[in-house]
Amino acid sequence: MIVINTPNNPTGKVFPREELRHISDICVRHNLLLLSDEVYDRLSYVPFTRVAILGPDVQQRTISIGSEAAAAAYEQSLYNGFWSQTRTLLREKMIRLCQVFQKLDLPYTIPEGGYFILVNLAKVQIPRVYRIPPHIRDRRRDFLLARFLIMELGVAAIPANEFYSPEHPCLGENYLRFAVCQDDEILDLAKARLRRLQLYLTA
Ligand SMILES: Cc1ncc(COP(=O)(O)O)c(C=O)c1O
Numbered sequence: 001m002i003v004i005n006t007p008n009n010p011t012g013k014v015f016p017r018e019e020l021r022h023i024s025d026i027c028v029r030h031n032l033l034l035l036s037d038e039v040y041d042r043l044s045y046v047p048f049t050r051v052a053i054l055g056p057d058v059q060q061r062t063i064s065i066g067s068e069a070a071a072a073a074y075e076q077s078l079y080n081g082f083w084s085q086t087r088t089l090l091r092e093k094m095i096r097l098c099q100v101f102q103k104l105d106l107p108y109t110i111p112e113g114g115y116f117i118l119v120n121l122a123k124v125q126i127p128r129v130y131r132i133p134p135h136i137r138d139r140r141r142d143f144l145l146a147r148f149l150i151m152e153l154g155v156a157a158i159p160a161n162e163f164y165s166p167e168h169p170c171l172g173e174n175y176l177r178f179a180v181c182q183d184d185e186i187l188d189l190a191k192a193r194l195r196r197l198q199l200y201l202t203a
Pocket of ligand 1: 008009066069
C-alpha cells in the first residue's frame with residue numbers, strides 16, 4: 001500500500017495531477033492499494049485532483065479518506081459559499097501571521113492547501129541557561145524549540161518531527177508548525193509575542 005495526504009499536513013503541498021498519475025501508475029503496475037487522505041480537499045488554493053478519478057484502474061484500488069467534521073458542514077456549504085469564504089479568510093490569516101516571520105527573517109511555507117505554516121527556526125538559539133528537565137533531555141531540537149516558545153513566549157506550535165518517521169528525525173528538527181485557524185485577536189497576540197524571538201536570533 002502507498003499512503004498519500006493531499007493537501008498535506010504539515011507541508012501544505014497539494015499533489016499535482018501529473019504526480020498523482022505517476023503514483024497511481026506505480027500502484028497499478030505493482031498491484032498496490034492507494035490510501036489517499038484528502039481531509040483538507042475543500043481548503044485547496046490551487047487546483048485539487050482527487051486521485052481516484054484518474055481512471056477505473058486507479059479507482060478500483062484507491063481508498064479516499066474524508067473528514068467527519070468536514071462532512072457535517074458539506075450540506076450547508078453547498079448553498080451558502082462556506083468553503084470559498086473559509087478559503088479567503090484563511091489566506092488572510094496566513095498573511096496576517098506570516099508578517100511576523102517576515103520581520104524576523106525566518107523562512108516559512110506558503111501552503112497550497114490547509115491552514116498550517118511551517119517555519120524554519122534554525123536561527124533561533126535556545127539560551128544555554130534554559131533548564132531542560134531530565135525526562136526530555138534526549139528529545140530533538142524541534143521539540144525543545146516548541147517547549148521554549150510555550151514557556152518563554154506563550155505561543156504553542158507543533159514540532160515537525162511528529163510528522164516524520166523515527167528513521168528521519170533530522171529532517172524536521174528546525175521546523176515548527178503554526179496553525180492559523182484562530183481569531184484575528186489571538187493571531188495578533190501571538191505575533192506580538194513571537195516578536196520577542198528577535199532576542200534569540202543568531203546572525
Ligand atoms: C491529514 C489529516 N488526516 C486526518 C485528520 C483527521 O481529521 P478528522 O478528525 O476531522 O476526521 C487530520 C486532522 O488533523 C489530518 O490533519
